[in-house]
Amino acid sequence: QVQLVESGGGLVQAGGSLRLSCVASGRTFGSVDKAWFRQAPGKERDLVAAVNYSGGRTYYTDSVKGRFTISRDNAKNTVYLQMNSLKAEDTAVYYCAAEGSGRSWPFREYNYWGQGTQVTVSS
DSSP states (O other): OOEEEEEOOEEEETTOOEEEEEEEESSOOTTSOEEEEEEOTTSOOEEEEEEOTTSOOEEEOGGGTTTEEEEEEGGGTEEEEEEOSOOGGGOEEEEEEEEEESSSTTSOEEEEEOOOEEEEEEO
8 A cells, every 4th residue: 555654744933944744655656756735724725835756856835945955865765844944934734746747847736645744833
């Protein structure tokens, strides 16, 4: 059974940092697109950052550019999201996703999802 498990969320003050991790089990995701999404209360789930299958391309939504960094370690079957200079508006449940298909990268349909990890930024 394929599972994606996120960790690293929590409560942090504005201006602080968190590092989210997403470990895959059940199969190897070495050469697939990976992404982080987030969903704030009452809002839709939005793409935050993505890294393509080769790791050669990254995407960030405008609101996190310069603050967040997505990276992957294929040997560990893990994707990370380093979040710096956090703001109250970054508060959301963060989800990792893997294996994009269908639409053009980075706005692809993802076949595998984690259960989410809560990030709360206090102002």
